[in-house]
Amino acid sequence: MEQAIAEQLRSGAPPRAGTALSIEQLNAWYGRKQALFDINLTVPPLSVTALIGPSGCGKSTLVRCLNRLHETIPGARVEGRVLANGLDIYGRGIRPMNVRRHIGMVFQQPNPLPTRSIFENVAIGPRLNLGLRGARLRELVERSLRQAALWEEVKDRLHSPAISLSGGQQQRLCIARALALEPEVLLMDEPCSALDPISTLQVEELITYLKRQYTIVVVTHNMQQAARIADRTAFFLHGHLIEEGETQQLFTHPRKKETEDYISGRFG
């Protein structure tokens, strides 16, 4: 991991200004069931924001609203605004495809394309969206795999099937796949819940390293994880945002009773 960071610094990627997200009065439904109620939340650029809360509290739904993936579920619906650098991604004339191309996502279960090779899995985004090929594509794939701290492990077998990797490697592959599009924001929906402790640690280190370049929103049900990696944390319960603030402050001096009950393990 250290090595990956050093490599990244040496590669001299330009520092980015980052993209801020601002969620305003967001409501979301699955059919007639409302999953999110009047959410207002700001995500500062180049930071890690953790969304925590018990199962079914709406944290995953929220993160899926941030790249317009929620609405692809039959019957699902969103109201409200999500401003990315001031532009409402639910605004008029905005194409969801373009939103998703610039706001990357990593899912709970590693979901590499099973019939494709490791290389192809990372290359697919740039191929589809940027029309890259040849040497430039190979370069981008290598850089993305390095960023995801997977390069050293797979560089000799780039053309073996992606499903030959372990679960943790698959998840880092999915991260590399998202990074290959050089997104503004990286959304991660419980990225470690299907991983063993060592892979979890690797992914966590990766997240803290990636925030130099990306705005990251990470959903987690693991409070220790939020405390380890997040600059800010938001606590959700029954579709409501209960409390949001700096991670340190939220865990040591919660303002709301529900937050305190949750982080002290009294429910959920």
Add this chain to the structure above:
Amino acid sequence: MIQERANLTKAQQQWLRWQRLLRAQRPGDLFFRGITLLFVLIVLGLVVGTAWILVSNSLPTIRRFGLSFLTNKAFDPVHDTYGVLPAIAGTLITSAFALIFAVPLGLGAAIFLVDFCPRPLRLVLAFLIDLLAAIPSVIYGLWGFLVLAPWLHNYGEPWLQQHLGFLPLFQGQPEGVGYLGAGIVLTMMILPLIISVSREVMLVTPVAQREALLALGATRWEVIRHAVLPFARVGILGGVILALGRALGETMAVTMIIGNQANEPSFSLFTPGYTLASVIANQFGEATPGLFLSAIIEAGLILFIITLMTNILARWLIASLQRQAQGSRGGRP
């Protein structure tokens, strides 16, 4: 026995009991295995029996004509000389024609039904397509003979000849009945089969696979191309094989429109011809015991072998596809 048992220590008795418990044969499993084995044997017996009857009853022609049965053009009861070359050619030509047109059409329709069709329309269309599959083949045959063949004779084939006549496919005398008409009818008959099978397997593509592509900013087509089709291809291939099986063996509809003439096999789709199934259907009524009947049964045997070989080829194809994507279903090893 009792005496011996009494001599055992308590621990030894417990040990014996424990062994008995873990070794106990469960009658349910034994029964179940027997029953399922019986069913498999019945099916196996039917297949072997069919093959046996076909072979043993076609022995007269096999002995008399040998391989020339496959290359002889004439199926001639008057001179008692038989060959099925035109029928073999007709079977392969019409089935290939049907596959070439029905596979892209069917896949396209299935993709539309799964991904683009407005929700309320979806079920209605799927129902109508399944209904199409339920139409008896004699109805397709009637339509082919009464509607399609005259139309082809008067408009379709002349038009093709005028515009694409430089291709060997569209040369010769337009007759209406022939390979082209039979191919079209077969296309229509296997289309619903391909649509419903493809639709079913595409519907069960894991959401995670679709979302993987969506999250990369993929268009709907790209999601289908890179997530749905790779997942569904084995199932789709299975559907195509089913369809091919139906096309090869289809009898009634084809007999009504193929023209039933033992013409020299030609590249022209306008040629009236025969298929193996239509030879049997046509000649069976007049068959007299002896070489004539044996020839008809041997035609059946050849059809049986062709179907068997396509199925083996298909199994092999499917297996190699599956090996390529081993354990890929859940996206995890």
